[in-house]
Amino acid sequence: MSLRLAPRPRPVHTVSDVTVWTGAGWQAHVDVALADGVVDEVRDHTPASGPDGAGVLEDPGVLDGSGAYLIPGFANTHTHVQQSLCRGVGEGRPLLEWLLAVGESMNAVTPERAYVATAAAALEGLLSGATTLVEHMWPNPSAEVHDAVLAALDDVGVRAVLGRGVADRADPSRRWGFDPRLMQSLDSAFADVDRLRGASGERVTLGLAVPNPRSLTIPGMRAAAAFAAERDLTVMIHLSETGTDDAMCREHTGMSAIDYLAEGGLIGERLLAVHGVELDAAARRTLAAAGAAVSWNPVSNMRLGSGVAPVTELLAAGVAVGLGVDGAGSNDRQDMLETLRAGAYVQRAHARRADLFDTAAMLAIACDGAARALGQPDPAAPGGVAPGRLADLTLLRFERDFACLPVSDPGASLLTCGTPRIVDTVLVGGEVVVADGRSTRIDVEALTRALLAAGGPQRVPEKAGTLK
Incomplete structure (x- = not known):
């Protein structure tokens, strides 16, 4: 299926008479x-x-920016697009119980559902200014499901890093391994990554998505690391969202989770470690020394009761930090503006300081914090519009939402009041993919009908214990 509108919008060559965020002001x-x-x-x-x-x-080709504010597009460094069809599943349950509940939805995915879910999640992100998404797919043996995700990303027009799921240790409980119903051999998964690389357009790059350290054996990690290094791919992995990774790795291998990854050769500058709530000082030093990055997902971590990521400590140790929304199963919305604000607020509350994570700091994290891990050059002006950066840009008009008015400080208004309603125009590669707050590429009415048809009760498995 396709929800693509035609014809394709013309590119913009100039944004005229606009107020620009430079990275410093x-x-x-x-x-x-x-x-x-x-x-x-x-x-x-x-x-x-x-x-x-x-x-x-x-x-x-000229976009009138008079009275508007231009910022770089956000990079949503972690999501699961297929979860846009399982909002609210497992609500109120601990992480592993929640994973089992969401796993039932992942097992029920079809190419048609994958397409609708991806289009919905990618477009929702764009409408909040997220021009890049990093998709962490669960392992799945179906080539057709992956093709559907790729097609939807192309139709929406977003830039993406598509992490193709890999795992080689099976365990139905998900404690020391991954759901065997969704697994395939690593060789088959790697071959499909190469196939998808050949089929993807210029805006989608491929990566490897590892569910967590418990899902790969040491030989499997070494194979994944070698495969990714040969192709210069991002490797993303859920790491230390709670204490489960360390507890299980110590029980089964006698090593901490970070040492287990190091033994498997996964830690390097193309590693994107997701969550990191329980990363201790030694783990932070290891990641910093390797040039790895962490994807910080504050709303998801609050929703699941996982805790507060040590972002101040990560940055102080020299670890690159990007901002992520996570999937709709654990965040419910793909709203980067909400995540921007919640992230700043939860860190301030945790530190009991209001002078942390201001607009400049948050935009640098949200736009460019994990650039190197995603294969992008370090920006000259982190979080700012400057020559040389991709023309992935968001035009904001505060008057679109009266709750943002009056504007005494645009940065403060963006951070403390911003909602998707203020997102007027979004460019990806200079192409207008959102105009007047509406997609130029997707038939939103048809998408809405498809989402309504995809609804219905979800089967929730019995409780899986209290291990977090």
Whole structure:
């Protein structure tokens, strides 16, 4: 199936007379020139005029930014797009019980459901300014399911890192291994990654998605690390969301979770460790020394009662930190603006300090914090619009939401009041994929009908114990 609208929108070559976030502050009345999908120049605004000072015909390649604010698009460094069809599943249950409940939905996935779920999650993210998503797929032997996810990402127009799930230790309880119903041999999974790499468009890159340290044997980790290194792929893994990873690794191997990963050769600068709530000082030092990054998922961690990630300590140790929403099964919404605000607030509350994680710090984390792990160059101006960065940009208009008015400080308004309603226009590679707060690529009415048809009660398995 496809929900794609036609024709494809024309690209923008200039955002005119806009106020730009530079990474350190706001610069008013500038023109942002785009070329070949990249920011080419940020210059003082020059009003358009004809040879005698008369007005000129409207240029469809010029986006009027007057009265608006331009920021880089967010990079949602962790989600599970298929969970957009299982919102509320396992609500109020501990992590492992929740995983088993969501696992039933993952086992029931079909290509049609995968397409609808992916389109919904990717578009919801775009409407909150997330131009890049990092999809952590659960292992699944179906090539058709992966093709459907790839098709939906392409139809929505978002930039993505598609983590193809891999595991080689089976355990129905999910304590020391992964759900055997969704597993296949590593060789088959790796071959499918290569197939998907050949089928993906210019906006989607592939990676490896490891459910957690318990899901791969040491030989399996070494094989995955070698495969990823040969192809320069991101490896993403849920790590230390609760104490389960350390407890299980110590019980079965005599090593901590971080030492177990090191033994398997997975720790490097293309590693994206997700959650990290229970990362101790030794683990933080190991990740920092290897140049690895952590995906911080504050709303999901609160929703599941996992705790508060030690973000201040991670940054102080030199660990790169990006911001993630997580799947709709544990966050319910793919709203990066909500996550931006909640992340800042929970860290301030935890530290009992209001002067932490201001707009500049949060935008640097949310836009560029995990850039290196995702295979992107370190930005010259983290979190800011500057020449050389991808033309993945979000135009904000605070007047679209009266609850954001009046604006005394645009950065404060963005961080403390921002909702998807203020997202007016979103560019990916210079193409307008959201205009006037609405997708230019997806038939939203048809998507809504498909989501309604996909609803229904979910079977929740019996409690699986209290191990977290």
